[in-house]
Each structure stands twice: as C-alpha cells, then as structure tokens.
Amino acid sequence: MLPADRRTIVVCIGNELIADDAVGFEICQLLACKDARVEYCSLGGIDILPLLQGESDLIVVDAVQLGAPPGTIHVIPWESLPATATSISAHGLGLRETIEIGNVLFPGTMPERITLVGIEGRCFNRTIEFMSEEVHRAIGPAVKTIEDLVYGRP
Amino acid sequence: MKKSIKIDPVTRIEGHAKVFINLDDDGRLENAGLVVNELRGFEKILIGMEADRMPHVTARICGVCPTAHHIAASNALDHAAGVTPPPAAMLLRELMYMGHIIHSHSLSIFVLQGPDLVLGLDSDPAERNVVGIVKANPELAKIALRLRTIGQKINEMVGGRGTHPVTSVAGGITFTLDQEKKKNIQEWINEARGLLPTVVPAVKGLLLNALDKHPSMLTDWVAPSWALGTVLDDKVSLIEGKLRSIDETGTIRAEFGVEEYDRYLQESVVEWSYMKKVHINLDGLHEYRVGPMARMNAIRRFGTELADAEYAEFTKLGGWPCHLTVFQTYARMIEMIWAIERADEIINNQAIWGETRVPVSFKGGRGVGHVEAPRGTLIHDYEIDEKGIIRAANLIVATQQNYNIINRSIAQAAQSHVIDKPDDTALLNAVEFSIRCYDPCLSCATHAIGRMPMEIAVTRGGSTLKTIRR
Numbered sequence: 218m219l220p221a222d223r224r225t226i227v228v229c230i231g232n233e234l235i236a237d238d239a240v241g242f243e244i245c246q247l248l249a250c251k252d253a254r255v256e257y258c259s260l261g262g263i264d265i266l267p268l269l270q271g272e273s274d275l276i277v278v279d280a281v282q283l284g285a286p287p288g289t290i291h292v293i294p295w296e297s298l299p300a301t302a303t304s305i306s307a308h309g310l311g312l313r314e315t316i317e318i319g320n321v322l323f324p325g326t327m328p329e330r331i332t333l334v335g336i337e338g339r340c341f342n343r344t345i346e347f348m349s350e351e352v353h354r355a356i357g358p359a360v361k362t363i364e365d366l367v368y369g370r371p
Numbered sequence: 372m373k374k375s376i377k378i379d380p381v382t383r384i385e386g387h388a389k390v391f392i393n394l395d396d397d398g399r400l401e402n403a404g405l406v407v408n409e410l411r412g413f414e415k416i417l418i419g420m421e422a423d424r425m426p427h428v429t430a431r432i433c434g435v436c437p438t439a440h441h442i443a444a445s446n447a448l449d450h451a452a453g454v455t456p457p458p459a460a461m462l463l464r465e466l467m468y469m470g471h472i473i474h475s476h477s478l479s480i481f482v483l484q485g486p487d488l489v490l491g492l493d494s495d496p497a498e499r500n501v502v503g504i505v506k507a508n509p510e511l512a513k514i515a516l517r518l519r520t521i522g523q524k525i526n527e528m529v530g531g532r533g534t535h536p537v538t539s540v541a542g543g544i545t546f547t548l549d550q551e552k553k554k555n556i557q558e559w560i561n562e563a564r565g566l567l568p569t570v571v572p573a574v575k576g577l578l579l580n581a582l583d584k585h586p587s588m589l590t591d592w593v594a595p596s597w598a599l600g601t602v603l604d605d606k607v608s609l610i611e612g613k614l615r616s617i618d619e620t621g622t623i624r625a626e627f628g629v630e631e632y633d634r635y636l637q638e639s640v641v642e643w644s645y646m647k648k649v650h651i652n653l654d655g656l657h658e659y660r661v662g663p664m665a666r667m668n669a670i671r672r673f674g675t676e677l678a679d680a681e682y683a684e685f686t687k688l689g690g691w692p693c694h695l696t697v698f699q700t701y702a703r704m705i706e707m708i709w710a711i712e713r714a715d716e717i718i719n720n721q722a723i724w725g726e727t728r729v730p731v732s733f734k735g736g737r738g739v740g741h742v743e744a745p746r747g748t749l750i751h752d753y754e755i756d757e758k759g760i761i762r763a764a765n766l767i768v769a770t771q772q773n774y775n776i777i778n779r780s781i782a783q784a785a786q787s788h789v790i791d792k793p794d795d796t797a798l799l800n801a802v803e804f805s806i807r808c809y810d811p812c813l814s815c816a817t818h819a820i821g822r823m824p825m826e827i828a829v830t831r832g833g834s835t836l837k838t839i840r841r
Binding site for chain 2: 260
C-alpha cells in the first residue's frame with residue numbers, strides 16, 4: 218500500500234545511447250509504477266526543477282561513479298550525498314546545486330525527501346551495446362529498489 | 372629562444388581549459404592562448420552513414436547547441452539534393468530555432484556569465500557560481516530559468532525532442548502545426564514578452580555596474596577585428612541568408628553564399644591545440660569574430676521593434692562596430708529579445724500553415740549548409756555519393772572562428788592582470804572571465820558547478836615560471 222501522505226516523482230537521468238550512462242533510461246522504460254510520476258530527463262541538472270509539482274518525495278535515478286564495483290546500487294538520502302559526487306560531470310549542474318537553487322526559488326514545490334538511486338557504472342565512452350554486464354544485471358534489482366522506496370517498504 | 376609547450380594528455384577532459392602565457396627574458400608578454408583538447412572526431416564518424424541521418428546524428432555533437440547542428444545539417448542536405456523546402460518548413464525550422472536561441476542565450480547570460488556580473492569579478496570563486504547568483508538575486512534567477520524553460524518548450528514542441536530535436540529533415544520538416552499547438556506556443560511567447568520589461572533593465576544594470584567597478588574593461592579589453600554574420604533582406608537572420616563579412620571599421624568586405632565558404636574562410640592547424648584556427652582570406656588573412664555581437668556589427672538591423680530599439684541603446688554605449696569584449700553579454704540579450712519577437716511574427720504568419728515537405732533524392736555531389744549558432748556561424752559541408760552515403764564531412768564551428776580573438780583577449784587579460792602582478796587569483800578570474808565572454812563550448816560543461824577547471828602555465832624566457840591550477 219502507498220503511504221497516505223506520500224506522492225513520489227521519479228526522475229531518471231542519462232544518455233540513452235551511451236553504455237552505462239543509459240541505465241537511467243533503461244530503468245525508466247521498465248518502471249510501471251502506477252503510484253509515482255515517472256519522468257525521463259536526459260541531462261538532469263536544472264531541468265529537473267520545472268518537473269517538480271509539490272510531490273513529497275523525489276527519487277533521482279542515474280549512473281554514478283563513486284568508486285564501488287560496477288552494478289552496485291547506491292541508495293543515498295539527500296543529506297548524505299557527497300558534495301562532489303553528482304552523477305556524470307558533464308551534466309553541468311549537479312543534483313546538490315539544483316536542489317539548493319530549488320529551495321531558494323521554489324520552496325513550495327520542493328520535495329520533503331530526496332533520494333538518489335545511483336547505479337555504479339564503469340563504461341561511459343562507448344555506445345549502448347557496450348553496457349557493462351554488471352550494470353545490465355543491476356537494472357531489474359534497481360527497479361525493485363525504486364518501487365520499494367515508492368511504497369515506503371523497508 | 373626555444374620554447375617548449377607540453378600538452379599533458381591527462382587534461383584531455385571536456386571542459387578543461389588549459390591556458391599558456393609566455394613571457395620573454397625581460398618579463399614582457401610574448402604570447403598567450405587557450406589550448407583545446409576536445410577532439411572533433413565527428414567528421415570521421417559521419418563517413419559511411421546515410422546522408423538522411425545527418426540532422427539526427429550531428430545534433431548529438433553538442434548538448435548545448437544541438438538544434439544548430441540539426442538545422443545546419445538539414446540545410447546542407449537541401450543543398451546537396453538541389454531542393455528548396457516549402458516556406459512553411461523554413462518558418463517552422465526557424466520557430467524551433469528561436470526557441471533554441473531563447474533557451475541557449477538565457478542559460479549563457481544568467482548561468483554562465485551572470486555570476487561574474489551579479490557577484491563581481493573579485494568575489495570569492497566559491498560563491499561566484501550559479502547558486503550564489505540565485506541567492507543574490509532570486510527574482511531575476513526565477514525569470515531567467517522561466518525564459519530558459521519557455522525556449523526549451525518551443526524547441527521541444529516543434530523539434531519533437533527538447534535536447535536533441537528530430538523533426539527537421541532533408542526537404543522540410545515532419546512537424547505539423549495545429550490550433551492547439553499554436554495556442555500553446557502563442558501563450559509561451561506572450562509570457563516571455565511579459566518578462567522582458569523586468570529582465571532587460573536588470574541585466575543592463577548589472578553590466579554597467581560591472582564596468583563601473585572595472586573601468587579597465589572599457590579601455591584594455593577591446594579587440595578590434597573583422598566580423599562574420601548572416602543577412603537576409605538586410606536584417607539579421609539565423610537559418611538562411613548570405614554570409615556578410617565586415618572589417619574592423621565596419622566596411623562590408625564580402626557577401627557570399629555559404630557554398631563558397633572555402634573561398635573566403637581558411638582553416639589552419641596549430642601544433643599546440645586540437646582546435647583548428649580560421650581566418651577570413653581576403654587580401655590577406657584576417658582574424659574575425661562570430662556570434663551575437665559580430666552579427667549585430669555586420670548587419671545592424673533586426674526588423675523588430677524592441678530589438679532594434681535596444682540595439683540603438685547598445686550602439687550609444689558601445690559604439691559601432693563594437694569591439695568591447697564584455698559587451699557580448701549585452702548583444703546576447705538583444706538577440707534574445709529579437710528571438711521572442713521573431714517567434715511571435717512566425718507563429719502569426721499565415722504561410723506557416725502550408726505544405727512542409729518536398730521529395731528528396733541524392734544524385735551524388737556536395738552539400739553545404741549553415742546556421743548562425745548561438746555562439747556564431749556553423750557550417751556543415753558533406754560529400755555525398757550517388758547512393759546517398761556520406762563520403763566526406765567538414766564542420767566549422769563558432770568557437771574555432773573566435774579562437775584567434777579569444778587568444779587575443781587572454782593576452783589582454785594577462786597584460787592587465789599578470790605582468791608585474793603577483794596575484795594568481797586575479798589572473799585566474801580575469802582570464803576565465805575573458806574566455807567566457809565568448810561563451811566557448813568548453814565553458815558550458817564546467818562553469819556552472821562553480822568554477823572552470825583551469826591550468827595556466829606561465830613561462831619566462833622559455834622556462835616554466837609557474838603553473839597555476841584549480
């Protein structure tokens with residue numbers, strides 16, 4: 218059951234043509250979660266802000282490089298997000314800056330809870346057919362992780 | 372004296388600026404420049420692909436100006452196939468493009484250059500970033516982000532996708548307008564128009580304030596050069612028209628169709644950078660500028676009320692032709708005003724409801740097309756065989772053409788901030804700011820997160836004096 222006080226938006230980020238970076242897009246295709254609004258946002262960053270409509274929970278799904286083995290699924294609450302670890306560097310504004318800006322400009326639509334579901338990637342310089350095996354295997358479990366978050370399951 | 376300049380492959384990261392400043396034995400500036408290690412491998416990647424795919428594939432070259440590549444490629448294919456798209460198709464391509472210009476310029480003015488203007492060159496780099504600008508001026512930031520969103524919505528509706536549009540094709544466009552879409556676009560345009568009376572004086576005030584604080588920008592940061600822009604019916608035009616070149620005094624020196632670009636523009640390789648320099652080749656080689664200020668200098672007229680009125684203000688403050696490096700921000704804002712007015716004209720032009728495609732086949736040969744990208748003239752040149760396969764490709768991008776002038780501006784910043792001045796922070800700030808006035812593509816990926824990763828190597832008499840990194 219969906220907790221009564223929750224409305225969740227899931228924003229999936231990444232270039233759908235690039236190996237492990239495409240993991241956010243692939244997850245977006247599989248998320249059939251009726252109780253959350255799912256959006257794909259290829260670049261992330263500041264473009265996330267117009268998508269927010271006052272949901273209580275924001276889940277950001279993206280490939281990350283935090284130094285863990287490929288395919289590792291990180292579930293990181295906003296408070297614990299490392300200052301320098303903001304998904305892929307070339308996406309411009311990181312999640313942390315984006316949320317900081319949102320809190321200043323649009324306090325009314327900012328979520329109460331923000332969680333990054335980051336899938337550790339390794340290959341970011343080849344095309345989609347070179348997605349790492351470990352990352353590919355992590356897609357299913359990541360979808361389940363996200364659904365658990367939406368339904369507030371431990 | 373022998374100089375050796377080392378290009379360290381470790382710094383081959385998109386957005387990593389590497390700058391060199393060489394002094395002679397007496398400590399006088401010998402030369403300075405920007406080393407660009409981005410590899411434009413696309414010219415090789417495209418070979419062997421079907422020509423029809425060029426508008427989709429080349430849009431992927433850049434996440435910041437994809438629509439520029441998308442339309443330049445379409446124009447080049449029209450030329451190769453010997454077709455003229457119907458008037459409605461050109462209007463719709465232009466409408467998509469106006470959305471792109473609004474989006475790109477608002478990002479450039481507010482997110483990339485805004486921190487320098489709002490917070491000042493001397494402010495702490497840790498604060499001088501987009502989060503800082505938002506905190507310092509939240510109302511302006513909100514408007515800037517809204518303009519950016521509006522631009523992107525127009526681009527997305529007509530282009531089929533926001534970041535990498537897909538609807539423009541050889542011979543026309545696959546988008547068709549209906550009353551519902553027209554209504555949406557008109558509402559966005561009206562909203563953008565409504566924001567202008569607030570945003571224009573605010574940005575101008577910030578710029579003038581920055582000049583008050585740094586008067587040397589008006590005297591030392593002047594880079595007289597030739598300029599190149601596109602003209603149609605004696606007005607600034609971005610997706611069709613002739614290329615016009617003026618010299619540093621404003622005299623028109625050439626006007627030519629883009630298919631003749633290789634007669635007038637000469638590319639050359641430098642040993643210390645992957646980026647090829649380009650000169651105008653007309654009675655000798657001339658350095659030139661492209662982009663909003665170059666277009667204004669060369670064409671001088673937009674043909675819309677607000678933009679022309681603001682341009683009159685611009686010339687009062689900056690003269691004509693204007694060579695003030697920092698005025699490029701002002702020029703960008705005027706072009707954004709025009710893009711909003713022009714989008715309004717297009718959506719209300721009855722011709723937009725006509726046929727949008729003509730049949731296309733490639734019989735073999737060359738296709739050259741261009742647009743004025745947000746940062747300046749962008750040319751696509753393809754050799755296509757009789758089966759419709761790309762056999763050769765040449766792309767000339769804006770930043771390449773501004774390269775000579777960017778390097779000159781770095782030298783000026785070095786002259787006013789490094790010679791006999793020991794302050795590394797001031798040097799980094801001045802060099803960074805002078806580069807950003809041209810809004811080269813490498814700045815977009817990096818500055819927004821707070822500061823441009825930068826390495827400045829200062830040599831004296833051929834040996835390294837110091838290397839400043841951050």
